Amino acid sequence: MAFLLKGAHVVDPANGLDGIMDVKVDGERIVEVGENLSADACEVIELSGKYLVPGLVDMHVHLREPGYEHKGTIESETRAAAKGGMTGVCSMPNTDPVTDNGTVVEYVKSVAAREGHCRVFPAGACSKGLKGEILSEMGDMVAHGAVAFTDDGRGVQGAGMMRRCMDYGKMFNKTFMSHAQDEDLVGEGQVNEGVCSTRLGLLGWPAEGEEIQIARDIALARLTGAKLHIQHISTARGVELVRAAKAEGLPVTCEATPHHMFLTEDAITGTYDTRLKVNPPLRTAADAEAVIAGVVDGTVDAIVTDHAPHAAWEKSREFELAPFGMTGIEASLALVLTNLVAKGTIDYGRMVELMSINPRRILGLEPVGVVAGSLADLTVFNPACSWTVGEDGYESKADNCGFDGCAVTGRATDVFVGGKQTLRDGVVL
Numbered sequence: 001m002a003f004l005l006k007g008a009h010v011v012d013p014a015n016g017l018d019g020i021m022d023v024k025v026d027g028e029r030i031v032e033v034g035e036n037l038s039a040d041a042c043e044v045i046e047l048s049g050k051y052l053v054p055g056l057v058d059m060h061v062h063l064r065e066p067g068y069e070h071k072g073t074i075e076s077e078t079r080a081a082a083k084g085g086m087t088g089v090c091s092m093p094n095t096d097p098v099t100d101n102g103t104v105v106e107y108v109k110s111v112a113a114r115e116g117h118c119r120v121f122p123a124g125a126c127s128k129g130l131k132g133e134i135l136s137e138m139g140d141m142v143a144h145g146a147v148a149f150t151d152d153g154r155g156v157q158g159a160g161m162m163r164r165c166m167d168y169g170k171m172f173n174k175t176f177m178s179h180a181q182d183e184d185l186v187g188e189g190q191v192n193e194g195v196c197s198t199r200l201g202l203l204g205w206p207a208e209g210e211e212i213q214i215a216r217d218i219a220l221a222r223l224t225g226a227k228l229h230i231q232h233i234s235t236a237r238g239v240e241l242v243r244a245a246k247a248e249g250l251p252v253t254c255e256a257t258p259h260h261m262f263l264t265e266d267a268i269t270g271t272y273d274t275r276l277k278v279n280p281p282l283r284t285a286a287d288a289e290a291v292i293a294g295v296v297d298g299t300v301d302a303i304v305t306d307h308a309p310h311a312a313w314e315k316s317r318e319f320e321l322a323p324f325g326m327t328g329i330e331a332s333l334a335l336v337l338t339n340l341v342a343k344g345t346i347d348y349g350r351m352v353e354l355m356s357i358n359p360r361r362i363l364g365l366e367p368v369g370v371v372a373g374s375l376a377d378l379t380v381f382n383p384a385c386s387w388t389v390g391e392d393g394y395e396s397k398a399d400n401c402g403f404d405g406c407a408v409t410g411r412a413t414d415v416f417v418g419g420k421q422t423l424r425d426g427v428v429l
């Protein structure tokens with residue numbers, strides 16, 4: 001199928017593009033980019049007033065399949081991803097069975113190929129069963145298409161174990177993604193330790209419980225030479241640690257979520273809304289500001305959601321019993337446009353770096369640009385569309401979105417994955 005995508009404002013900083021042009025797609029690739037392209041034998045899609053950017057990739061997503069299909073499936077959560085404007089997601093390995101061997105990687109890929117609405121790049125576990133004791137089958141997983149390693153959902157507790165993971169796994173040239181959480185220090189912490197935990201009478205999850213492992217893993221990246229990526233960074237000192245590591249020239253990157261930038265511990269009130277129970281927890285306003293400062297100055301490389309669907313009955317339990325995590329993949333583009341781009345904190349080009357270019361680079365994926373020859377993975381959004389998160393429900397199987405009810409402006413309208421349209425006029429195909 002050939003498409004002529006007409007008159008959108010194209011933003012692609014990697015190729016120096018920022019202006020109105022036409023994009024012609026034939027098969028899975030872009031064949032021509034320019035002004036007033038001829039429509040011969042193409043389906044013309046009129047996009048004036050909209051933005052067209054290299055396809056967004058969310059590099060931190062829980063699809064839940066296999067094993068937790070009552071929370072979400074590869075079909076339902078990639079449907080949510082397409083609705084949010086994503087062309088690809090990196091799936092986390094805390095499935096059941098854990099994605100710690102090639103067979104599970106193959107399973108995720110095959111279900112995604114059959115039922116998925118975007119590309120799925122599986123991350124493999126660092127350790128068998130996420131237990132932090134025995135190395136996972138890293139080579140087998142890479143052979144089957146794993147793009148990175150992480151024990152996300154948990155941190156690797158032992159420094160020696162993390163060192164062995166990095167020393168062994170670095171031969172595959174993949175990035176180690178670290179969910180930084182010292183379990184001995186964090187214990188049963190429910191919310192940020194400090195004003196919030198005191199006010200609500202809940203056990204605290206101190207910032208140090210995250211920062212200790214960030215510092216440790218940076219030291220291990222220095223020791224082993226392995227590539228390190230800090231997941232869902234949430235504290236001011238954590239951002240400072242990554243900034244210093246980068247200044248030192250270490251191969252360290254990090255990501256931040258909309259909820260750690262645009263929500264704070266103050267949002268958790270006496271209603272004990274369990275949608276706001278996330279790991280790491282919502283922090284202070286000063287922490288959120290520091291994370292945003294990192295987004296602005298380049299310390300933060302990627303914006304991700306940590307999209308974590310849970311069943312309604314799980315989230316409707318008491319705060320201490322409810323699982324950590326919120327969904328967000330249907331809202332993240334809108335939240336970034338509303339809270340960062342519209343306010344002038346970052347421009348569209350920086351947004352494309354954070355949500356498209358850098359995630360692909362960190363995961364070692366083929367780069368995508370709005371240029372002839374590139375894979376036609378493209379996201380189109382209307383920057384002027386005002387809507388309320390959750391007003392029409394969610395494509396995700398779950399509805400535990402912490403931004404439910406927020407007024408936002410900007411929404412994905414059309415998405416192409418390898419030249420195939422997956423979202424048309426806001427409807428998932």
Ligand code: DOR
Pocket residue numbers: 062094152153154179277278279280306308309323324325326
């Ligand atoms: O809030 C979270 N939920 N953080 C994690 O690290 C894991 C995730 C989940 O799997 O639900």
Ligand code: ZN
Pocket residue numbers: 152153154179231232279280306
């Ligand atoms: Zn995590």
